[in-house]
Amino acid sequence: xxxxxxxPQALSIQEGENATMNCSYKTSINNLxxxxxxxxxxxxxxxxxxxxEREKHSGRLRVTLDTSKxxxxxxxxxxxxxxxxxxxxxxxxxxxSTLGRLYFGRGTQLTVWP
Amino acid sequence: xxxxAQSPRYKIIEKRQSVAFWCNPISGHATLYWYQQILGQxxxxxxxxQNNGVVDDSQLPKDRFSAERLKGVDSTLKIQPAKLExxxxxxxxxxGGGTGELFFGEGSRLTVL
Numbered sequence: 152x153x154x155x156x157x158x159p160q161a162l163s164i165q166e167g168e169n170a171t172m173n174c175s176y177k178t179s180i181n182n183l184x185x186x187x188x189x190x191x192x193x194x195x196x197x198x199x200x201x202x203x204e205r206e207k208h209s210g211r212l213r214v215t216l217d218t219s220k221x222x223x224x225x226x227x228x229x230x231x232x233x234x235x236x237x238x239x240x241x242x243x244x245x246x247x248s249t250l251g252r253l254y255f256g257r258g259t260q261l262t263v264w265p
Numbered sequence: 266x267x268x269x270a271q272s273p274r275y276k277i278i279e280k281r282q283s284v285a286f287w288c289n290p291i292s293g294h295a296t297l298y299w300y301q302q303i304l305g306q307x308x309x310x311x312x313x314x315q316n317n318g319v320v321d322d323s324q325l326p327k328d329r330f331s332a333e334r335l336k337g338v339d340s341t342l343k344i345q346p347a348k349l350e351x352x353x354x355x356x357x358x359x360x361g362g363g364t365g366e367l368f369f370g371e372g373s374r375l376t377v378l
Contacts, residue, residue, distance in 0.1 A: 155307075182365055193269075193356060193369035194308070239307050243365060252321060253367060255300075255307035 155183075155240045155256035163262045170227040172259040174240030175220075181243045183216055184253065185225050188237045197225075197238075232265045267291065269370035271357050277376045283345035286373045289338070290359030296320075298367065299332055299342050300356040308356055314340065347377045 155176045164170055174183070182201045186194040200207045200216045200223065207214045213226040227234055237260050241253040270289040278284050290297050295316050300308035311330065313320040317337040325332065329348070334340040344351055354374045358367040 184366070186367075186369075191374075193371045194358075194367075196366045196368070199365055241367075252298075252310060252313055254310070257305070257307045 155242050155254060157238070157240055157256045157259040159259060160257070161260045161262070163264065164230060165264050166230060166232055168230055170230050170234070170261055170263070172225045172238050172261070174223045174225070174256060176242045177221065178244055183223050184241045184243070185214060186239045186241060188239065188258070194239065230263045232263050234263050235261060237261070269357055269359055269368055271370035271373050273373055274371065275374050277378065278347055279378050280349055281346040283343065284347060284375060286342045286355050288340045288342070288357030288370060290357070291361065291368055294359035294361035294368070295337070296360045297334055297340050298358040299340070300358065302354045302356055302372070304353070311342070349377050351375060352377045
């Protein structure tokens, strides 16, 4: 089964609006990462948040992590049509190993209408 | 800096045939991953290499899938014989420098008829 699950599965908004995607996971993690995938392309890393961090920003992206609830959220502010893509959360499980191994959720398909 | 290179980008084969995918990671990246992404799903890890050694192949269907990274640089993933359910995009990724971030190639899309 998938380690992380994104919610909602699909999100449709207008340009300029904010988009929020959520991710829930099951077991302890070293870090949680968000990736973006344009149709027919590979995944691109957006942001990484470590288990001892609660919030992180990168440009128009804001990620939060609540380890007590085993959940994370990705906020994209002032969205643009070019933000249309699938967004995946990925968890690096805490197994006492330094070798990262990411488990991906099913993703949220974001559509931003001009 | 060159990214992760994969080939071929597209492959169509009949069931029971064989296919091989090639990946060249970012120079200097010790860790290489192969993921399988079925349409509408997230990537699923098949195998992870650290240099030329296998770290995790627990989700690799070993009766038909094999992978190697002989010199600790590029890697090949083979499927023999292919089944209809192997239709997917095969993504190669690499990581290095301890950041935890994975760099993905564009993927190889396999269609099994």
